[in-house]
Amino acid sequence: MALGQQGDSAAYTDLLGQCRLILRSMLQKKVSDEALLEDLIQEILISLHKARHTYQAERSFAPWLFSIANFRLQDHFRSHYRQLNFQQRFIETLELENQGEDVTFWAQRHEEVQEAILRLPEKQGRLVDLMKLQGYTAAEVAEQTGMSVSAVKVSVHRSLKELKKQIQGADENQ
Amino acid sequence: MKTNDLIESLALEPAVTSRSFGQVVLQSAGLVLVLLLGLSLIYSLRVDLAQKLSEPWFTLDLVLLGGSAGLSLWVACKLGVPVLEGDRWWPKLALLPFAGWMMSLLGKLYLTWSTHPELVQPSPMDFFCIQNFMLFLLVPGLFFLFQLKTLAPVHPHWSAGLALLSATSMGNLALMLLESQDGIYHQVAWHLMPTLMFVGLGLCWGKKILKW
Numbered sequence: 001m002a003l004g005q006q007g008d009s010a011a012y013t014d015l016l017g018q019c020r021l022i023l024r025s026m027l028q029k030k031v032s033d034e035a036l037l038e039d040l041i042q043e044i045l046i047s048l049h050k051a052r053h054t055y056q057a058e059r060s061f062a063p064w065l066f067s068i069a070n071f072r073l074q075d076h077f078r079s080h081y082r083q084l085n086f087q088q089r090f091i092e093t094l095e096l097e098n099q100g101e102d103v104t105f106w107a108q109r110h111e112e113v114q115e116a117i118l119r120l121p122e123k124q125g126r127l128v129d130l131m132k133l134q135g136y137t138a139a140e141v142a143e144q145t146g147m148s149v150s151a152v153k154v155s156v157h158r159s160l161k162e163l164k165k166q167i168q169g170a171d172e173n174q
Numbered sequence: 175m176k177t178n179d180l181i182e183s184l185a186l187e188p189a190v191t192s193r194s195f196g197q198v199v200l201q202s203a204g205l206v207l208v209l210l211l212g213l214s215l216i217y218s219l220r221v222d223l224a225q226k227l228s229e230p231w232f233t234l235d236l237v238l239l240g241g242s243a244g245l246s247l248w249v250a251c252k253l254g255v256p257v258l259e260g261d262r263w264w265p266k267l268a269l270l271p272f273a274g275w276m277m278s279l280l281g282k283l284y285l286t287w288s289t290h291p292e293l294v295q296p297s298p299m300d301f302f303c304i305q306n307f308m309l310f311l312l313v314p315g316l317f318f319l320f321q322l323k324t325l326a327p328v329h330p331h332w333s334a335g336l337a338l339l340s341a342t343s344m345g346n347l348a349l350m351l352l353e354s355q356d357g358i359y360h361q362v363a364w365h366l367m368p369t370l371m372f373v374g375l376g377l378c379w380g381k382k383i384l385k386w
Contacts, residue, residue: 007189016181042180050386051326053190054255067256071328 002057016045023069030073033137044072116166124159131156195251198321202247206314206344213309213348220354235278236350241271243343247318250336254325265332272339272369275346279358279366286358297360303353307365310345311338311372319383327384334380335373342369 004012023041031037047068055064117125130136130144131152138156142149226232249268253261287294318337327333346365350356376383 004185005190005192009185013181013185016184020177020181038177042177045177045180045184047326047386049184049187051256053193054195054326056192056194056255059257064256067261067328068326071256 001052001055001061005052005055005057016048019045019048019065022065026066026069027073032135040073040076043076044069047072112167112170113163116163116170119166120159120162124155124162127152127156128159128163132160193324195255195325198251198254198325199248202251202314202318202321203244205317206243209310209313210348213306213352217306217352219351222354223351226356231278231282232350232356235275236347238271238275238278239343239347239350242268242275243340243347245271246336246343247340250318250322250333250340251325253329253333253336254322254327256326256328261329265329265336268336268339272343272373275343276366279362283358283362293357294359296363297355297357300355303349303355303360303364306349306352307345307368310348311341311368314344315341315372322384323386326386327380330384331377331380334383335376338372338376339369342372345369 001012001015004015020041023044024037027037027040031040048065051068055061117128120128127141127145130141131138136144138149138152141147142152145152147155220226227236246268249264252264283294315338318341319334322333322337346369349365
């Protein structure tokens with residue numbers, strides 16, 4: 001990095017290449033979508049480049065790099081979850097939230113969601129199950145079902161809206 | 175754009191000069207000293223300053239405000255550089271002198287109210303107070319935020335909040351030395367409350383202000 005700060009483009013290219021590999025192995029566990037993963041790596045590399053003047057040669061490089069990576073990753077997840085509506089967020093973080101204190105509440109919720117999925121038309125229910133419960137990407141589901149990627153996304157989006165409506169209706173009735 | 179292309183395009187950009195948070199602290203402290211010197215030439219210190227300095231509460235407040243100004247500026251700049259170690263407890267440590275000053279003011283307010291309630295009554299806001307408070311808050315505050323933007327804060331909320339805390343602490347410190355109106359109600363309503371408001375603004379808007 002010290003050489004990169006001085007304008008040695010070969011050393012800097014080498015460093016960014018190595019950072020890319022480190023970031024990939026770090027993020028692979030957290031992001032399953034390959035395109036999103038690559039976007040995130042690029043975003044972190046740009047941030048690293050913007051902050052390169054703050055690196056001090058006498059300090060260790062790894063904490064500096066991971067600090068920037070964590071910052072961008074948190075930013076990404078924050079905006080990602082803000083965009084999702086309640087139902088999507090609920091389904092995607094169901095397993096995580098189940099580890100919380102109120103296990104009974106989340107178990108009931110899980111059952112409600114599964115029942116609501118069963119009430120959906122068979123094709124839509126399968127798509128939601130594959131994408132939101134089993135964690136397949138839209139491209140993988142499209143390949144399995146023979147549909148186009150955009151058709152899968154649209155169908156899942158509509159199904160989630162329907163699920164949300166059903167669960168909210170059930171909550172209001174209670 | 176593919177990642178390899180991005181790396182190549184980033185590597186072609188010119189060299190940069192390394193910038194540490196210590197440099198930013200020194201530049202910011204330098205500006206405040208120049209400002210203090212300039213103001214001391216324009217205004218005279220309060221007439222009863224020598225007598226006030228012999229009062230332990232007054233001296234304690236001065237020390238706490240000075241500590242808050244220095245420590246919060248240092249921590250704000252430290253958080254302006256991406257590091258992982260100590261980032262959780264540095265901000266809390268920086269708030270300690272300010273919390274001490276706030277407790278001292280609230281303690282005095284309670285004691286005055288319980289012994290001489292007639293002394294705790296609304297006092298009019300004078301122009302001198304606003305002018306100096308804003309001068310000491312806005313000039314250093316904006317300069318500190320500008321300096322922080324030249325770094326890469328990974329805790330922007332804390333960085334902005336603490337930079338504004340440092341600026342408001344400096345404003346309060348200067349007013350204690352210049353202004354003779356130091357009734358407890360006046361200090362709480364016109365010094366403590368605006369300080370809390372500006373620190374709150376920094377904490378809430380830090381992410382937008384220090385976006386990089």
